[in-house]
Amino acid sequence: MLPRRRFPKTRFLALGIDWIALLYLSLCVYTLINHWYPEFVAVRPSYKVPFPPYAWIIALGATLALAILWENTGVSLGFRALGARVVTPEGRIAPAHQLLSRTAVDLLTIPPTLCAFAIAAAPLAGLWTLFRGIAQGTGVSFIPGVTIWAVGPWYLTLGYVILALLAAALTAALTWSMLYGVLRAFWLRRTGERGFADQIAGTVLASSLDVQAELRTRPQWYRTASGLFVLLLIASTLYVGWIITEIDLPKLFSRIGVTDYLWRGLARPNFTHLFVQEPILTDTIGGALVETLFMALMATVVGGLFAFPLSFLGARNLMNRGPISYAIYTVMRGLFNIARSIETIIWATIIAVVVGWGSPFAGVLALAAHTVAALGKLFSEQVESIDPGPLEAMRAAGAREWQVVLYGVIPQIIPSYLAFTMYRWDINVRMSTVIGLVGGGGIGRMLFYYKNDGRWSELSAVIILMVAIVWLMDYTSGRVRERIT
Amino acid sequence: MAPDGLNDLLKPKAPWLRAASGMRKSLLVLLTDYVTLAYLATMTWFALSRLAGIQGFRAVFGSPAVFPWWGAVLVLLEACLVWESFGKSIGMRLLGVERVGPDERITRRLLHLAVRNAALLSIVGTFAPLWDRDARSWASRASGLHLGETSPQASERIAWYRTSWGWCLALIIVVTLISGVFLTEVSFKRFNWNAATKMIRRLFRPDWAGELASGIELLLETIFMALMATLFAIPIAFSLSFLAARNLATGPWRRGIYTILRVILSIMRSIEPIVWAIIFIIIVTPRRAPFAGVLALWIHSISDLTKLYSERLESIDQGPVEAITATGASRLQVILYGIVPQILNPYLSFTLYRWDINVRMATVIGVVGGGGIGQMLYQYIRLHYWERAAVLIVLVILTVWVMDYTSSKLRQRFEEGGGVRAADLMALPQVRDVK
Numbered sequence A: 001m002l003p004r005r006r007f008p009k010t011r012f013l014a015l016g017i018d019w020i021a022l023l024y025l026s027l028c029v030y031t032l033i034n035h036w037y038p039e040f041v042a043v044r045p046s047y048k049v050p051f052p053p054y055a056w057i058i059a060l061g062a063t064l065a066l067a068i069l070w071e072n073t074g075v076s077l078g079f080r081a082l083g084a085r086v087v088t089p090e091g092r093i094a095p096a097h098q099l100l101s102r103t104a105v106d107l108l109t110i111p112p113t114l115c116a117f118a119i120a121a122a123p124l125a126g127l128w129t130l131f132r133g134i135a136q137g138t139g140v141s142f143i144p145g146v147t148i149w150a151v152g153p154w155y156l157t158l159g160y161v162i163l164a165l166l167a168a169a170l171t172a173a174l175t176w177s178m179l180y181g182v183l184r185a186f187w188l189r190r191t192g193e194r195g196f197a198d199q200i201a202g203t204v205l206a207s208s209l210d211v212q213a214e215l216r217t218r219p220q221w222y223r224t225a226s227g228l229f230v231l232l233l234i235a236s237t238l239y240v241g242w243i244i245t246e247i248d249l250p251k252l253f254s255r256i257g258v259t260d261y262l263w264r265g266l267a268r269p270n271f272t273h274l275f276v277q278e279p280i281l282t283d284t285i286g287g288a289l290v291e292t293l294f295m296a297l298m299a300t301v302v303g304g305l306f307a308f309p310l311s312f313l314g315a316r317n318l319m320n321r322g323p324i325s326y327a328i329y330t331v332m333r334g335l336f337n338i339a340r341s342i343e344t345i346i347w348a349t350i351i352a353v354v355v356g357w358g359s360p361f362a363g364v365l366a367l368a369a370h371t372v373a374a375l376g377k378l379f380s381e382q383v384e385s386i387d388p389g390p391l392e393a394m395r396a397a398g399a400r401e402w403q404v405v406l407y408g409v410i411p412q413i414i415p416s417y418l419a420f421t422m423y424r425w426d427i428n429v430r431m432s433t434v435i436g437l438v439g440g441g442g443i444g445r446m447l448f449y450y451k452n453d454g455r456w457s458e459l460s461a462v463i464i465l466m467v468a469i470v471w472l473m474d475y476t477s478g479r480v481r482e483r484i485t
Numbered sequence B: 001m002a003p004d005g006l007n008d009l010l011k012p013k014a015p016w017l018r019a020a021s022g023m024r025k026s027l028l029v030l031l032t033d034y035v036t037l038a039y040l041a042t043m044t045w046f047a048l049s050r051l052a053g054i055q056g057f058r059a060v061f062g063s064p065a066v067f068p069w070w071g072a073v074l075v076l077l078e079a080c081l082v083w084e085s086f087g088k089s090i091g092m093r094l095l096g097v098e099r100v101g102p103d104e105r106i107t108r109r110l111l112h113l114a115v116r117n118a119a120l121l122s123i124v125g126t127f128a129p130l131w132d133r134d135a136r137s138w139a140s141r142a143s144g145l146h147l148g149e150t151s152p153q154a155s156e157r158i159a160w161y162r163t164s165w166g167w168c169l170a171l172i173i174v175v176t177l178i179s180g181v182f183l184t185e186v187s188f189k190r191f192n193w194n195a196a197t198k199m200i201r202r203l204f205r206p207d208w209a210g211e212l213a214s215g216i217e218l219l220l221e222t223i224f225m226a227l228m229a230t231l232f233a234i235p236i237a238f239s240l241s242f243l244a245a246r247n248l249a250t251g252p253w254r255r256g257i258y259t260i261l262r263v264i265l266s267i268m269r270s271i272e273p274i275v276w277a278i279i280f281i282i283i284v285t286p287r288r289a290p291f292a293g294v295l296a297l298w299i300h301s302i303s304d305l306t307k308l309y310s311e312r313l314e315s316i317d318q319g320p321v322e323a324i325t326a327t328g329a330s331r332l333q334v335i336l337y338g339i340v341p342q343i344l345n346p347y348l349s350f351t352l353y354r355w356d357i358n359v360r361m362a363t364v365i366g367v368v369g370g371g372g373i374g375q376m377l378y379q380y381i382r383l384h385y386w387e388r389a390a391v392l393i394v395l396v397i398l399t400v401w402v403m404d405y406t407s408s409k410l411r412q413r414f415e416e417g418g419g420v421r422a423a424d425l426m427a428l429p430q431v432r433d434v435k
Helices: A007-040 A053-073 A077-082 A096-120 A122-136 A154-186 A196-201 A225-244 A249-258 A260-267 A285-313 A323-341 A344-355 A360-384 A388-396 A401-438 A443-453 A456-484 B004-010 B015-051 B057-062 B069-086 B090-095 B106-122 B124-130 B138-143 B164-183 B193-203 B208-243 B252-270 B273-284 B286-314 B318-326 B331-368 B373-382 B386-415 B422-426
Strands: A084-087 A204-207 B097-100 B146-149
Touching: A007 A053, A007 A077, A007 A225, A053 A077, A053 A096, A077 A084, A077 A225, A096 A122, A096 A154, A096 A196, A122 A154, A154 A196, A225 B208, A249 B273, A249 B286, A260 A456, A260 B273, A285 A323, A285 A360, A285 A401, A285 A443, A285 A456, A285 B164, A323 A360, A323 B386, A344 A360, A344 A401, A344 B193, A344 B331, A344 B373, A360 A401, A388 A401, A401 A443, A401 A456, A401 B273, A401 B331, A443 A456, A443 B273, A456 B252, B015 B069, B015 B090, B015 B124, B015 B146, B015 B164, B069 B106, B090 B097, B090 B164, B106 B124, B106 B138, B193 B386, B208 B252, B208 B286, B208 B331, B208 B373, B208 B386, B252 B286, B273 B286, B273 B331, B286 B331, B318 B331, B331 B373, B331 B386, B373 B386
Parallel strands: none
Antiparallel strands: A084 A204, B097 B146
16 A cells, blocks of 8 residues: 555645646747737737637636646646645556546536635625725625615614624625535545545546656756656746847947947046036035935934834744734734835835925835835744743743843844844845935935936946945944854 | 074064064054944944935035034044043953053053054054154053953943943944834835735735636746756755865865855845846846746855855765875865765755745746736736735745745654655665674
8 A cells, every 4th residue: 555645735726836836837828929929810919819808717627627627637737736646545556547547537527616705705806896895985795796786874874784794694604604515525535535536437646756666767957858848848938038038139239339328428437526526416425425325324223223113023933922912913013014115216216206206205115114124024034933941031021022032032032133234234235325316315316316417427427436335334234243153 | 492583483473573463453443443433423424414414415524614524534533542541441341452551540541542543543553663663653652551451340330321331332232223214114104004005904805716717827836946046956966075075175176266256155145136137137138027036046055055065075084084085096086985974965055945936036036027926916916916915825825935945844754864865865785784
């Protein structure tokens, strides 16, 4: 008897990998068709081959069917990645008739299961509609797009809401029991038992390490379907990427000769305005440079000060004392992640609208927003990795939670906090040099001005100073961090 | 028996060299103090003038009639000398030295200050150690005080708020923060609360129907920009990394190549991709914006990946390399079978990391016209189309989040050694664990 993989998880993961890979390939094919169509048919170059809504259903269905076929006739990409094989109970290659019946059963069971998942999401959509309707005051309903009851006196509305909730609960009970029935019939078995398809076909889903020796010898990658498929994926990705990103090497090389004025300008940096004022901007490059450094400094200080207390709220080991603190932890981590995902430059564009274009204050706020999130995450990870020994000792001695944080946690994290803050200052200097391009202040503002004016010699001077300042900060922060830690 | 002259050369340190190093230390202390005090004075002046609301302080400071610049230099220099003679200056603290002498009499310190003033003014006395028999300066000879290493327990003894350098440091921090507030024009009066509330309210009502389809298309373009930049950077960075690894750079030629390459890469890395994009857009014209973005990310990726790769190469295990060299393998074979299997998984991990960074960068490279989702997002924000901007922001957040999560999971797997086996890729005979 063969030990088996944990059944439904491996099965669904493998299917997911194959399906997504095939969908991606069909997307590539669609892009290529769009690219080549105007070459052969007389349409305008920007013409797009229509892709109606039912084409989505066809594409999804066809790729799913292909994935099922592939998984049952050979070792598919997903099976290869997860190390699973379909074999006979003795661990040999399954004969054709078994594989055929397995394919048929898969084709019959997988689409209904996915449909059941889709239907089971309907009550959730109903609840969402209900809350939206109430929040916007349009009416009470649990069917998207249809208002069943208008908002009336509060007792009537309350009654409607209760009725709607009951109806949603009834729908949920029905659809979810249907989903459970489908899952139970086809998939949810105890570990070690075979799935529906395997039972019918008389095969097992085994780990590729546990099968017979002749199956275990792995052929070279270029003789397997998954290896060739990956090659196809890489090739089509390169081709499609080439098209989508509009790469045009002949143009690049021909234009390098045409834009010689740019190279000449860049090669002769002009430092005149380092200390002489630029009339329109009423600022010198040197002054802008100082402003840049101070923007980064202020943002780091402000960000660090805010991130310090917030990091305790985002540390799992301090915030697992009940549902409320856990909720705070989750919200803090979510906010950190969201604020961190928006780049500083996008923050600057948004804040420049509020504070005014070109002011260094906008730059400071943008840098600080990103710094709080990034440092908050780093800090709270640091808090999570502290030695719990002293904390437990203090708790055992009857210390309060704030005392534990003050005397047990903070002394352990101060050096790494300082190192992270230095590191962040380094990054902030980098970012503050370019933040002026989108409405923050600092040397980026000069860069933007010279770029728009086409004054390449001055632009070159600004770039050289930027490199110098980034280098200097990199070196300094590296040395200081070495000393701290 | 070596001749006497050679013995002299082989002595641990010639006297003039020792003198120069002592002099260097004292001059370094003076320089550090001077820079610190000059910074403190300038910033205090700036902060005070702003705090007092004095307009045109530059005119006052810059005009020689009111306060000549050389006067400021002399005053600061004198302040440094006083500080160094009577207390422990910040330069002494940083370099870990102290002025020590036979006793603590104040007259010694006064004498030191006076002679040091005279010596600095005539310059001659400062360079006296060069020809002095005991390698001492005039001031030190007259007062009997000299710069010595700080004893280990000395710095522990005194709390920072009871030392002059501690106060100086505190003052610097305070003054820096105050002048930082003025320099960065922090003012909440400029805050347009009206616009902010309006913006936030509209940002929370994303226009899914109008923007989602084109947003996803832009997102695809962004991801492909990052992907193409990373993929095209890999072969170049891979081959350059062998030239940029310190342990492989033996001999003067390779050493020279190594140094030049490191400097160039370092400069390339210090220029942000957005700045590269500005240059490349002019070359490939704004009509091919994504191409410019790819080129900018590509240049930056090459320099970053080469650095990461070559640092990994510098820390490889020499055992397998030597073993394969001992079998008489060619240089190519040594690299292929001795080095590549060791670096494959770290390289993949670095590349994934770089792709992750490139996706982040690609979302913003559009603000200067480099294509991708950033270009549209920037337009929407400038035109205050907040409902549409919100859709793009949500898409960016989701993408960055997913990329971050996936790449960190995959990297973890590579670092634990569970990644790709070199044998699979290079058609080597495989060793299997047979039960």
